[in-house]
Amino acid sequence: MIEKIILFARTTAFANITPGHIIMIIIACTLLYLAIVKKYEPLLLVPIGFGMLLANIPLTGLMAEPVYELTNEGYKLKQVGGLLYYLYQGNKLGIFPPLIFMGVGAMTDFGPMIANPKSVLLGAAAQLGIFTTFIGAILLDYTLQEAGAIGIIGGADGPTSIFLATKLAPHLLGPIAVAAYSYMALVPIIQPPIMKALTTKKERMTVMEQLRPVSKTEKIVFPIIVTLLVTLFLPSASPLIGMLMLGNLFRECGVTNRLSDTAQNALINIVTIFLGTTVGATASAEAFLNLKTIGIFVLGMLAFAVGTAGGVILGKIMYRLSGGKVNPLIGSAGVSAVPMAARVSQVVGQKENPGNFLLMHAMGPNVAGVIGSAVAAGILLSILG
Structure with missing residues (x-):
């Protein structure tokens, strides 16, 4: 039972967070503060700040790229990418701007x-x-x-x-x-x-x-x-x-x-x-x-x-x-x-x-x-x- 608890603890974001993640989360919260409290262009800063917040929580996999494996029939999808990775293609491919x-x-x-x-x-x-x-x-x-x-x-x-x-x-x-x-x-x-x-x-x-x-x-x-x-x-x-x-x-x-x-x-x-x-x-x-x-x-x-x-x-x-x-x-x-x-x-x-x-x-x-x-x-x- 203890081993299972330890294994669960290791899979949480708390066990994998780094000082860098903490700094970026603070920056994200600062952007949200400027948007919500100071009302500095909230239509821009709220989604940007929240996206930054999500990206710096370890193990979420929201920006993870899809994984393919080589088989006798060619490359096949082994693991799908994260939600934000697919949405990000609108930026990467020059569609959203x-x-x-x-x-x-x-x-x-x-x-x-x-x-x-x-x-x-x-x-x-x-x-x-x-x-x-x-x-x-x-x-x-x-x-x-x-x-x-x-x-x-x-x-x-x-x-x-x-x-x-x-x-x-x-x-x-x-x-x-x-x-x-x-x-x-x-x-x-x-x-x-x-x-x-x-x-x-x-x-x-x-x-x-x-x-x-x-x-x-x-x-x-x-x-x-x-x-x-x-x-x-x-x-x-x-x-x-x-x-x-x-x-x-x-x-x-x-x-x-x-x-x-x-x-x-x-x-x-x-x-x-x-x-x-x-x-x-x-x-x-x-x-x-x-x-x-x-x-x-x-x-x-x-x-x-x-x-x-x-x-x-x-x-x-x-x-x-x-x-x-x-x-x-x-x-x-x-x-x-x-x-x-x-x-x-x-x-x-x-x-x-x-x-x-x-x-x-x-x-x-x-x-x-x-x-x-x-x-x-x-x-x-x-x-x-």
Whole structure:
């Protein structure tokens, strides 16, 4: 009887847990705390945090790969893989990120960017963090492919980060995805100090003129034109840009309301659950607690900070050139975190001037940032893939 009790004890997770597992469980609980108590992007951090929690409980086998054995009739399945392993194939095969982009397109109004085409420049400037960090990663002895996958974190776009990592550095997918989504969730904390450090009170108080109305025809033609232009120049970006613009066309064409509703609600919610949970599940102690992973988080923070700064600095230049008509704060929204970054621009601007409403102006560069990060990913994939 005692032997059976000892055998049972050895098969529990308690008997097999390591200090590394405990550290990762603490990190997972911290993410859940930030999501539930502080309400930092709970739709992202709750599944990621819980997936990380599951991955670091020993012996669950949730991410175990299937086992095959060689027989006279060929390879046969000996043991099935874990539940999360099979769901994770949606990330590994590049299926989930484009579906997320379709939902984002269906939820996003491109009108502010169409009304103010100059906002595209702010979205482009905010991609500075991608290429700066790419160079920094090379200097730190990451390979070209690893550097490209790490640099894309600067676009603050989780699906794009996952998509590019699966193509260039699949062995780094876990830490890159967790870093990208963590920084996206922490936009309200990371961005304001950078925005305030680079702008004056007078600049932050700038009230911008109301945007012109955008016609229905413009909104319908826009996703078609963008798809043609971008994919003809960068076919490698077509999965992301194509799905983003398809979702937006569902929204704007007026004859696919059911498809638009599915893309921006049921579909994106289901995919977010699968993507977030399996991203978190890649963050096992064995894969996460090493210097390379720590370097990814440091470089990811640098990428995000430089991207935010790049947008704000170009915003300051536009403020001067326009005679004080452009609020530089909207430049920070050029990163791809839609609509979080635009809301941060609104909040920071309204603290300086309660009568200031920057949200719609900030949505222009914010939407441009989504397109810009996908284009940047296409460029890196074309060169390094």
